[in-house]
Amino acid sequence: MTAPLTHLGTMPVTEFLRDYWQQKPLLIRNAFPDFESPISGEELAGMALEEAVESRLVLENGDEGPWQLRNGPFTEEDFLSLPRSHWTLLVQAVDQWLSEVADLKRYFRFIPDWRLDDVMISYAADKGSVGPHFDHYDVFLLQAEGKRRWLQGPRVDETAPRVEGTPLGILKDFEEENRWLLEPGDMLYLPPQYSHWGIAEGACTTISIGFRAPSARTVLEDLAAELAMGLPEKSRYTDPGLRPAASPAEIDPGSVERLRTQLSHWLDQPRGIARWFGAVMTETKYPDTVAMDADTAGDWRQQLPQGARLLLNPASRCAFCRQPETLFADGEAFPAPLPLAEKFCDTHAIIQSDVEDFPEAAATDGLIDQLVAQGTLIYPPEDF
Known part of the structure; x- marks a missing residue:
C-alpha cells in the first residue's frame, strides 16, 4: 500500500502544514522523482468519449468567442476538429476509473481522507490553458508529462472583475507575482483564492x-435542518424576566441577544454535529456511479471464505467517528464497532477475518449487507 508523504521535496510535511497549508503557495521541485504519468493524453481523450465520465474542453479562441467551454461526452470527430494549439481537455475524477491514479491520493493522507475531493487530469495542446482564475479550495498541481508554465498572482475574491461572455470565471485583470516552469515530477501547491494561470x-x-x-x-443551511429534526416542539423562544416594553414595536438589543444565546444552546449538539459533518463530508460526487454497483456483491458470504475481498467502490467515500462509534459512507451514517470502522476506513476492504471478528456486522441486514446494497462495497473492478 502506498505510504503517505513525510516530506514535500526536502520539506517535512509538519513544516508545510505549519507554514504553507491554506496560507501561501509552494513550488516543490522533484516532488515525485522519476515520475511517469499514469495516463497519456490519448487515453484521457478516450475517457472523455464515455457518457459516465465528466469532461470539458476549453478553447481560448473558440467559434463562439474567447474562452469557450464545451462539455462532454465528446466524439472522435470533436478531437479531430480541434486547432493545433490553445485548447485544454479536463477530465474529472479519473481516480474513480484508474487504480494507478487512485493510488496517488494515498500520498496525500497527511491531510484527512474526508478532505480529499477527486483527482482531475488535464491535457493541453501547445499554449493551452483555462485562463487566469482562482479556486475556492486547496490544490496540488502535479506535472505529469511535458512542461507547463505557471503564473501565480495575489489572493482575490468574488469582487474581482471577470471576462464577460464565458462561464469560466476568467479574471479580467491578472497581476503576476511569481512564474515557474514545471516539468514531470514537479508540483505546485496553491491555497484557496490564489489567482493562477497555467x-x-x-x-x-x-x-x-x-x-x-x-x-x-x-454548513448553515444543512446543519440547521439536521439539528432542527432532533429538537422537540417544546423548544421555543423564551423571555423570562421580561421588563415592560419602552417601545412595543421595537426589536430591542436585549431580545436579539436573548435569541442569540438560545440559538447557541440549540446548536450545542456535539453528536448531531458529528453525524451531520461525517455524512456531508462523505457524500459521493457521483451518486449515480455508486448506485449502478448496488447489490453487485450479493453473494459475498460465499466469496469471502474463498479469499475474495470486498472493496470500497472507487466512486465512494468513507470516514469514521469515535463518539458515537459511527461509520460514514457515501453520505450515510451507520452504527459500527470502532475497530471495524477504523480498519475499513484505513484499508478500504472487508475480508473474511472481519466477518469472523465482527459477526454482528456480517449478520443478515447488518452493516456489510447495507454497504453492499447501496453500492459502497463491491468486488474489485478489473482496473483495481
Whole structure:
C-alpha cells in the first residue's frame, strides 16, 4: 500500500502544514522523482468519449468567442476538429476509473481522507490553458508529462472583475507575482483564492489533487435542518424576566441577544454535529456511479471464505467517528464497532477475518449487507 508523504521535496510535511497549508503557495521541485504519468493524453481523450465520465474542453479562441467551454461526452470527430494549439481537455475524477491514479491520493493522507475531493487530469495542446482564475479550495498541481508554465498572482475574491461572455470565471485583470516552469515530477501547491494561470509549453498533462470544504452557506443551511429534526416542539423562544416594553414595536438589543444565546444552546449538539459533518463530508460526487454497483456483491458470504475481498467502490467515500462509534459512507451514517470502522476506513476492504471478528456486522441486514446494497462495497473492478 502506498505510504503517505513525510516530506514535500526536502520539506517535512509538519513544516508545510505549519507554514504553507491554506496560507501561501509552494513550488516543490522533484516532488515525485522519476515520475511517469499514469495516463497519456490519448487515453484521457478516450475517457472523455464515455457518457459516465465528466469532461470539458476549453478553447481560448473558440467559434463562439474567447474562452469557450464545451462539455462532454465528446466524439472522435470533436478531437479531430480541434486547432493545433490553445485548447485544454479536463477530465474529472479519473481516480474513480484508474487504480494507478487512485493510488496517488494515498500520498496525500497527511491531510484527512474526508478532505480529499477527486483527482482531475488535464491535457493541453501547445499554449493551452483555462485562463487566469482562482479556486475556492486547496490544490496540488502535479506535472505529469511535458512542461507547463505557471503564473501565480495575489489572493482575490468574488469582487474581482471577470471576462464577460464565458462561464469560466476568467479574471479580467491578472497581476503576476511569481512564474515557474514545471516539468514531470514537479508540483505546485496553491491555497484557496490564489489567482493562477497555467500555460502549456508544448503538449502537456497535469494532475490536480483537489480538496473539498463545505461553504458557510452549506454548513448553515444543512446543519440547521439536521439539528432542527432532533429538537422537540417544546423548544421555543423564551423571555423570562421580561421588563415592560419602552417601545412595543421595537426589536430591542436585549431580545436579539436573548435569541442569540438560545440559538447557541440549540446548536450545542456535539453528536448531531458529528453525524451531520461525517455524512456531508462523505457524500459521493457521483451518486449515480455508486448506485449502478448496488447489490453487485450479493453473494459475498460465499466469496469471502474463498479469499475474495470486498472493496470500497472507487466512486465512494468513507470516514469514521469515535463518539458515537459511527461509520460514514457515501453520505450515510451507520452504527459500527470502532475497530471495524477504523480498519475499513484505513484499508478500504472487508475480508473474511472481519466477518469472523465482527459477526454482528456480517449478520443478515447488518452493516456489510447495507454497504453492499447501496453500492459502497463491491468486488474489485478489473482496473483495481
